[in-house]
Amino acid sequence: MKNNPHHPYHPIIYVRGFAATQSEIEAAVADPYMGFNIGSTKTRLAWTGQVKRFHFESPLVRLMGEHGYRDVFVDGNDLVAGDFADQPIPYQSIIVYRYYDEASNDFGSGETPPIEHFARGLNKLILRLQDKVCANKRNNVSPEDFRVHLVAHSMGGLVCRAFLQNKGLGTEKARAAVDKLFTYATPHNGIDMRIVRNVPGWLSFGDANNFNRERMANYLDLPKGDDVSIVKHFPPERVFNLIGTNSRDYSVLRGASSWAAGDASDGLVRIENATTHGPGADGRDVTSPRAFVHRSHSGHYGIVNSEEGYQNLTRFLFGKLRIDGILDIDNITFPAELDKYHEENRAVRASYQIESAVSVRKYPWQITRREIRENSAIFRTYDQLFPGQPGTKRPPDRSMSPHLFSVFLDPEKSCKASKSVSLLCDLKLLTPDYEVDGVLFLKRHYEGGVIYQRQILVEAIPDTNAAGGWRIKYGDQENNPGKATLVAESRPLGDGDPASGLVFSIPIQQKSRPGLHGALRVEVRPWS
Structure with a gap:
């Protein structure tokens, strides 16, 4: 890909x-x-105080208008699906994988093939697209440097993962051409x-058993078990x-689907089932980047036809910098009375809700948001954060440090003066529910009370004299x-090479009781 002049603007294949x-x-x-x-056309509160319409044209229209992409339909023909040698295909093309054509009464047999068949079809589509794009000499791209982005909604993400993970469903040549995979509301687990918990394997209506974990393990080429969200043979990051x-x-189903999925969901897919992870280059488990938006699975308030979705999509595909925020908690102090009970080795239990939201400069929405009222806040118990026996020294468990955000930014769209990119993280640690010897401790308790709240501004400034080429400054809104x-302290990330990324530490020291002590760990990586 070193000789690809178009990077990172590769062809995009949408999978429904x-x-x-x-x-x-x-x-x-x-x-x-x-x-x-x-x-979608929705309303938002304008600066005048008036409620005004907000028009989102669709992800395809925006990609064509803002990033120069084109579809492959000419004179009523699909240039990729058909044999049109005289019609060149531009590199920045958008292709829709029409895998349901075979199941249509109009275009196919009316019988729906299994998901494995769809995965094989995606393999063929990538190779066909590669041949046609590389045949266009104006693109100046060799087959070795050809790349493609996959963008998928719901089950489409499972079709993509089946193709990428199951070596029996695709070729190495096609898999090597995939640069990134973006999934909207995919039930990865x-x-x-x-009532019945996981979709039963015997539920064959409409091939709903595609979402049964035992069935998923089969086509994703994973061991049978409770976790089929593991990505292999492709970088999880x-x-x-x-x-x-x-x-x-x-x-859908007059609200029955939403009721069955529960509150902590998009109406079909539970939040806990919508993420992926897998072994990184060093073999350690890596969590895939993710964002949370207050959108439903589909429909007028759907996740695909949303400004938040589009911003996350384009920043992930085309951005140059990745910034992650992790809250490292060294200590959460109890109120004085509870501290006494804790020192007496009585059974003191506490649970915490952590809210986080991230805004980026110049855009009037939040790129990711997790809140209690939207049933998406991060939940931790005291024992999870500080495992051990009462009355003993209990150091923090860093594996339980809450991951607050992954945000992708483009320095080319930075502040003209400083050439910097920035974000604002709104962080809250809410008053927990306390228990002493199994009884709720409600003295001086106010529902919704906050232990800690802070809006932290993080700015990354290019600096050729700094390690890794970046300086991080922060401040309080x-x-x-x-x-x-304020300048954050930094150290190299991972293998110690500053060019591969830097870690910055923003201290959190709260004197009041109860209080939070720790740091916001900001990891900055070059992104391509």
């Missing part, structure tokens, strides 16, 4: 989600873009329901999970709005 009934299949194949062209947290606006004035 699940269609349960024949009518849904026919509706999908009747649309050239299979729904990815659907936008299956679909769970209130190059898979992005966009997770919906709005269950109430998912109206309440003290100096919009400005970062």
Whole structure:
């Protein structure tokens, strides 16, 4: 890929989600873009105080208008699917994988093939696209340097993972061409329901058993078990999970799906099932980057046709810098009375809710958000953060440090003056529920009370004299709005090479009781 002049603007293949009934299949194949062209018109509060309309044109229209992408439909023909040697295909193309055509009464047999068949079809589509794109001499790209981005909704993400992970469903040549995978609301660890828990394997209606974990383990080439969210044969850090947290606006089956999935879901996929992880280059488990947005699985408030979704998509595909925030908690102090009980080795239990939201400069929305009222806050117990026996020294367990955000930024769209990129992290640690000897401790308790709240501004400034080429400054929004004035301490990330990334530490020291002590660990990596 060193000789690819287009990087990172590679062809994009969209892979749609699940269609349960024949009518849904026919509706999908009747649309050239299979729904990815659907936008939304909603309202938002303007600076004037008036409620105004906000128009989101759709991800496809925005990619074409802002990033120079083109579709492959000319004179009513699909240039990739058909044999049109005289029609060159531009490199920055958008292709819709129309895998449901075979299941249509209009275009196919009316019988839905298994998901393994769809994965093999994706393999063929990538190779066909590679041949056609590289045949266009204007693209100036060899087959070895050709790359493609996969963007998938719901079950489409499982089709992509089956192709990438199961070597029996694709070729090394096609897999090597995939640069990144972005998934919207994909049930990476299956679909769970209130009554029967995981979708049963015998439920063959509409191929719903595609979301049964035993069935998934088979086509994802994983050992049978409770976790099928493991990515293998592909870097897990190059898979992005966009997770919906709005269950109430998912109206499928007149709200029955939303009820069955529960509140902590997008109306179909539970938050806990919408993420991936897998072995990194050094063999250690790596969590895939992710963002949480208050959108439902589909529909007018759907996750695909949202501004938040589009911003995460384009930043992941085309951004140059990745910034992660991890809250390292050294200590959470108890109120004085509880401290006494704790020292007496009485059974004191506490649970904490951590809210986080991230905004980026100049954009009027949050790129990721986790809140209690949206059932997406991070939950930790005191014993998880500090394992051990009462009355003993209990050092923090860093494996339980809450991962707050993964944000991708583009220095080319930075502040003109400083050439910096920045974000604002709104962090809250909410008052927990305490128990003493199994009884709720409610003295001086106010529901919704906050132990710690802080809006931290993080700014990355290019600096050729600094290690890794970047300096990090930070500041508090309440003290100096919009400005970062304090320099964070840094050290190399991972193998010790500053060029591979840097770690910055922003201290948190709170004197009041109860209080939070630790640091916001900010990891900055070059992204390509």
